[in-house]
Amino acid sequence: MSATKQIRSFTEAKVRQLLESTNDSAVRASLARLRRGIGHTPGKFPELWGEYLLGMPEELLGHGTEISRAEWAVYIALTDFAFHQQGKDRKNEPMHRSGVSLGAAAARLIHKEADDRERIARRFYPVATASDMTELSQHLRGLISLLRSEGIALDYGRLAGDLFLFQNPDTADSVKLRWGEDFCRIHFDNETEEKG
Numbered sequence: 178m179s180a181t182k183q184i185r186s187f188t189e190a191k192v193r194q195l196l197e198s199t200n201d202s203a204v205r206a207s208l209a210r211l212r213r214g215i216g217h218t219p220g221k222f223p224e225l226w227g228e229y230l231l232g233m234p235e236e237l238l239g240h241g242t243e244i245s246r247a248e249w250a251v252y253i254a255l256t257d258f259a260f261h262q263q264g265k266d267r268k269n270e271p272m273h274r275s276g277v278s279l280g281a282a283a284a285r286l287i288h289k290e291a292d293d294r295e296r297i298a299r300r301f302y303p304v305a306t307a308s309d310m311t312e313l314s315q316h317l318r319g320l321i322s323l324l325r326s327e328g329i330a331l332d333y334g335r336l337a338g339d340l341f342l343f344q345n346p347d348t349a350d351s352v353k354l355r356w357g358e359d360f361c362r363i364h365f366d367n368e369t370e371e372k373g
Contacts, residue, residue: 180236180237180247180341181338181341181342182338183234183236183237183247184237184247184250184251184334184337184338184341185334185335185337185338186334187232187233187234187237187251187337188250188251188254188255188333188334188336188337188338189273189275189332189333189334190232191228191229191232191251191255192255192258192273192333192334193273195207195208195258195259195262195267196267196268196271196273204267207228207259208259208262208263209259210222210224210225210228211225211228211229211255211256211258211259211260212256212259212260212263213225214228214252214256215256215257215259215260215314215318216314216315216318218244218311219244219248219249219252220244220248228255229248229251229252229255230248233247233248233251246341246344246345247341249310249340249341249344250337250338250339250340250341250343250344251337253310253313253314253317253337253340254333254334254336254337254340255333255337257314257317257318257321257333257336258272258273258333260318260321260322260325261321261324261325261330261331263325264325265325265328270328271330272324272325272328272330272331273330273331273332273333273334274330274331274332275332275334275335276332276335277329277330277331277332277335278331278332278335278336278339278355278356278359279304279320279331279335279336279339279356279359280301280355280356280357280358280359280360280361280362281359281360281362282324282329282330282331283297283300283301283320283324283356283360284297284359284360284361284362285327285329286323286324286327286329297323298360300316300319300320300323301320301356301360303316304316304317304320304356305353305356305357306353310340310344313340313343339352339355339356
């Protein structure tokens, strides 16, 4: 299995565990811990280690002083999921939905107002043009805030896989292109439906 598939699968399993657990108090505590990590680098808070590292395949873990690309990807995906799910009933309104890419979710924020597409694009484009993971995390959080306010879910396993590939100069542009395609495709499909 490729590293990207491992990251997607691992992250999805962590999210599903949070959504499907019957231990409400443990889930609330996990989500609160994950939210505390938003905007910080992986490793800053030891109490978070188990939330995103426990069970991660050995080959994805960092070595030495470097944070691995996999650790960054899973960490950002899970902390953002915890932020996205905040204030929502995890059983009746899960903010993880398989198959919904970041671009597709952002496009669902566009309503009929003339300046809506431009307003959403102003939040979406900085995510795609971020120069490092700290900057990307900051811009992504702003976009997730909009998704949360509208109750629009996102595939967090897929996001983690994308974030992993985003960090590789050889694959970053293809991730950005896929986000852009999904952003424009969904918007175009919506306009076509309205005219048809």
